[in-house]
Amino acid sequence: MDIQNIIQTIAVYALPVLFAITVHEAAHGYVARHFGDNTATLMGRVTLNPIKHIDLMGTIIVPLVLYVVTAGQFLFGYAKPVPINFSQLRNPKRDSIWVALAGPVSNLLMGLAWGALFYILIATGVREPFFLKMCQGGVLFNALLFVFNLLPLPPLDGGRVLVGLLPYKQAVLVSRIEPYGFYILIALILAGVLTNYWIAPLTNLTINVMDLLLSPLKAL
Numbered sequence: 001m002d003i004q005n006i007i008q009t010i011a012v013y014a015l016p017v018l019f020a021i022t023v024h025e026a027a028h029g030y031v032a033r034h035f036g037d038n039t040a041t042l043m044g045r046v047t048l049n050p051i052k053h054i055d056l057m058g059t060i061i062v063p064l065v066l067y068v069v070t071a072g073q074f075l076f077g078y079a080k081p082v083p084i085n086f087s088q089l090r091n092p093k094r095d096s097i098w099v100a101l102a103g104p105v106s107n108l109l110m111g112l113a114w115g116a117l118f119y120i121l122i123a124t125g126v127r128e129p130f131f132l133k134m135c136q137g138g139v140l141f142n143a144l145l146f147v148f149n150l151l152p153l154p155p156l157d158g159g160r161v162l163v164g165l166l167p168y169k170q171a172v173l174v175s176r177i178e179p180y181g182f183y184i185l186i187a188l189i190l191a192g193v194l195t196n197y198w199i200a201p202l203t204n205l206t207i208n209v210m211d212l213l214l215s216p217l218k219a220l
Contacts, residue, residue: 017141020110022079024149104146115214151194162174
């Protein structure tokens with residue numbers, strides 16, 4: 001892969017990635033505030049200012065390295081997690097589910113927004129490849145974040161949802177996995193299990209569902 005292609009890809013994905021991770025984290029903080037926890041608000045994290053959410057490693061280095069190493073086949077990134085004090089929620093077990101779901105749902109909505117923009121540009125006669133590829137990148141990256149974060153493994157959002165849904169004893173057992181969750185995640189990625197049996201099929205399904213929902217715009 002030559003340097004020109006890398007630069008072009010960075011330019012195309014920069015805005016979608018920045019919006020995706022920023023809104024994802026802000027959504028967690030906003031919903032936590034709604035249910036009684038002001039921790040993120042007091043720390044200035046319920047904001048769409050990307051500077052507040054950018055993590056040097058997860059937002060910049062990891063996506064670049066993954067893109068280069070996988071020859072453009074895999075792109076992923078993350079922001080600084082929004083601090084949540086679950087004990088401050090009015091109903092910690094129930095409300096933690098909504099707080100966890102807020103991030104992935106925001107990515108699903110953003111994916112739909114990028115898809116809508118793509119079809120609107122086409123319908124209005126805009127054929128500039130850069131903008132169309134940016135919209136497609138927004139759909140893909142948000143679909144990836146949506147699927148990845150719903151993996152039922154603590155500390156991912158899907159793991160927190162699982163803990164919130166399970167009875168107390170089972171929830172405690174699953175929550176104990178959290179300190180090892182990152183290492184389990186890396187092992188699943190290296191073994192190809194996560195990509196082949198979770199990310200790839202569910203991302204394709206998510207994109208197909210979004211395309212179906214956007215079919216009225218597609219018909220314009």
